[in-house]
Amino acid sequence: MAPLSPLTGGSAGTLSGPAAHALADAAPSVFWLDRADRPAPRTSLDADATADLVVVGGGYTGLWTALLAKEANPGRDVVLLEAGRIGWAASGRNGGFCSASLTHGESNGRERWPAEYEQLHQLGLANLDAIQATVQRHDIGCDFQRTGELTVATAPHQVDWLREDVGTGTFLDRDAMRAELDSPTYLAGVHTPDETAMVDPARLVWGLAEAAESLGVRIVERTKVTGLERDGAGMRVHTERGHDVRAARVALGTNAFPSLLRRTRLHTVPVYDYVLMTEPLSDQQLASIGWHTRAGVGDMANQFHYYRLTDDNRILWGGYDAIYHLGRRVRPTKDQRPQTFERLATHFFETFPQLEGLRFSHRWGGAIDTCTRFCAFYGSAHDGRVAYALGYTGLGVGASRFGAAVTLDLLDGADTERTRLQMVREKPLPFPPEPFAYAGIQLTRWALARADQNDGRRNAWLRTLDHLGLGFDS
Ligand SMILES: Cc1cc2nc3c(=O)[nH]c(=O)nc-3n(C[C@H](O)[C@H](O)[C@H](O)COP(=O)(O)OP(=O)(O)OC[C@H]3O[C@@H](n4cnc5c(N)ncnc54)[C@H](O)[C@@H]3O)c2cc1C
Numbered sequence: 152m153a154p155l156s157p158l159t160g161g162s163a164g165t166l167s168g169p170a171a172h173a174l175a176d177a178a179p180s181v182f183w184l185d186r187a188d189r190p191a192p193r194t195s196l197d198a199d200a201t202a203d204l205v206v207v208g209g210g211y212t213g214l215w216t217a218l219l220a221k222e223a224n225p226g227r228d229v230v231l232l233e234a235g236r237i238g239w240a241a242s243g244r245n246g247g248f249c250s251a252s253l254t255h256g257e258s259n260g261r262e263r264w265p266a267e268y269e270q271l272h273q274l275g276l277a278n279l280d281a282i283q284a285t286v287q288r289h290d291i292g293c294d295f296q297r298t299g300e301l302t303v304a305t306a307p308h309q310v311d312w313l314r315e316d317v318g319t320g321t322f323l324d325r326d327a328m329r330a331e332l333d334s335p336t337y338l339a340g341v342h343t344p345d346e347t348a349m350v351d352p353a354r355l356v357w358g359l360a361e362a363a364e365s366l367g368v369r370i371v372e373r374t375k376v377t378g379l380e381r382d383g384a385g386m387r388v389h390t391e392r393g394h395d396v397r398a399a400r401v402a403l404g405t406n407a408f409p410s411l412l413r414r415t416r417l418h419t420v421p422v423y424d425y426v427l428m429t430e431p432l433s434d435q436q437l438a439s440i441g442w443h444t445r446a447g448v449g450d451m452a453n454q455f456h457y458y459r460l461t462d463d464n465r466i467l468w469g470g471y472d473a474i475y476h477l478g479r480r481v482r483p484t485k486d487q488r489p490q491t492f493e494r495l496a497t498h499f500f501e502t503f504p505q506l507e508g509l510r511f512s513h514r515w516g517g518a519i520d521t522c523t524r525f526c527a528f529y530g531s532a533h534d535g536r537v538a539y540a541l542g543y544t545g546l547g548v549g550a551s552r553f554g555a556a557v558t559l560d561l562l563d564g565a566d567t568e569r570t571r572l573q574m575v576r577e578k579p580l581p582f583p584p585e586p587f588a589y590a591g592i593q594l595t596r597w598a599l600a601r602a603d604q605n606d607g608r609r610n611a612w613l614r615t616l617d618h619l620g621l622g623f624d625s
Contacts, residue, residue, distance in 0.1 A: 169507045170496035181244045182428040182513040183353035196374040196394045202230040205398040207376045209233030210242035212404030214359040215555035221366040229368045234375035238356030244517040248447045249548045251275040251346040255525040278553045291358030294351040294462045298446040299344035308606040309451040310339045332442045334502045400562045403539035407520035417581035421481045421518035425491045426469035428513040439505040453599035473625035477589040486516045519545045523621045524579035527554045531561045538562045545625045595623040
């Protein structure tokens with residue numbers, strides 16, 4: 152078998168064999184959210200209100216902001232406004248890799264902030280420790296497992312990259328890698344323990360919401376914020392329901408959705424990422440692949456796959472295609488993309504041919520807030536009354552707690568270790584307006600796919616972007 156085939160494309164639309172069979176009954180819904188213990192909807196805003204702090208967005212960023220605000224100052228009156236349901240968006244539908252990295256990986260962080268990278272690394276580890284401590288303190292049943300992460304090489308040039316980039320991990324040659332997790336496509340791997348935990352993403356969101364409410368945060372669902380306006384010394388937050396909330400401070404955790412601040416509208420684009428979930432593996436099926444550490448796995452291609460086990464031994468399998476639609480729109484219709492599911496299913500069985508016969512139970516997608524520096528940026532507006540953390544670019548499960556802490560520092564006007572960071576003070580370059588954003592992203596995606604097929608060699612377009620510190624990732 153050609154070891155590169157899973158990473159080099161695969162046609163769509165003519166699917167047959169194990170992948171077609173496996174996809175036949177997959178439900179077009181999010182496994183994590185599609186559960187009997189999903190909390191009942193909370194009430195909507197049905198009257199004008201006041202608060203010390205309004206948080207917009209009920210994903211991890213918003214919930215951490217509300218929770219940390221209350222933990223720091225129990226007397227602060229906090230209201231969280233969510234347009235849909237808590238965690239319905241990225242926070243409830245992601246892969247559940249809760250990484251210590253605040254910089255979308257070490258190489259991105261080291262390249263952009265070489266002088267402060269060690270500090271960022273330590274802050275990231277402390278952030279992950281604090282997430283773990285919160286999960287324990289509030290008894291959040293989100294299957295938090297600090298398994299670490301496995302990075303696998305599936306093409307010869309990636310083996311050299313892995314050797315150079317072992318970091319704090321352990322290099323595994325082909326045999327050692329296959330003894331841990333067995334795929335004929337693996338040429339080597341690195342296991343980095345401790346820096347990543349695997350979580351059940353929706354249960355983490357639901358648990359954070361419950362913890363925030365236990366401290367007195369008022370959470371309001373199905374209440375979309377339509378605008379912000381200065382009001383005396385504070386802000387007036389307008390909602391679709393016609394009611395306003397007046398507050399001294401406003402925190403925005405709106406991720407890939409249209410920003411409520413004109414100044415950040417061009418700084419992110421919504422990029423769609425897709426995922427398959429299998430049915431639970433039998434003991435025999437699991438034994439056929441191994442996976443003793445149960446660590447989350449990612450491969451090294453530009454178009455990378457990520458995959459992990461769930462507590463009931465299903466495999467979540469996602470990534471590869473990162474789809475951008477003209478016009479920066481976030482729409483539920485984009486959560487399903489048959490050609491991507493077919494490609495992912497084909498790659499799954501090329502990676503684990505031992506699992507032929509296994510079926511997928513769920514298929515879904517979701518929007519990632521990609522920015523040109525690949526990790527969150529922070530800022531404030533309206534003379535410090537409004538602050539935000541946006542642009543996690545596909546690695547926000549852990550980093551969102553740090554983003555929330557920075558948002559609160561900015562709203563408090565506090566001078567902290569966090570606000571002194573160059574990473575926090577600098578902003579990424581924006582994407583251009585349409586149709587230039589679309590054209591540039593398509594060209595970059597094409598060039599990245601070509602580089603994967605060409606021993607990782609980057610063409611002139613990618614080298615120019617690298618030189619400018621720009622790029623596209625998921
Ligand atoms: C398929 C997929 C897989 C991923 N896998 C991983 C992974 O394994 N590890 C990782 O670290 N990251 C992963 N990510 C990214 C991660 O999920 C996000 O970075 C993270 O959830 C961002 O949290 P958030 O709270 O900022 O945004 P969201 O969870 O998107 O929450 C934003 C919320 O704001 C609300 N909102 C927006 N505008 C308004 C408004 N005007 N009024 C009221 N409410 C509003 C939305 O309704 C939404 O609920 C993945 C993302 C996707 C889509």
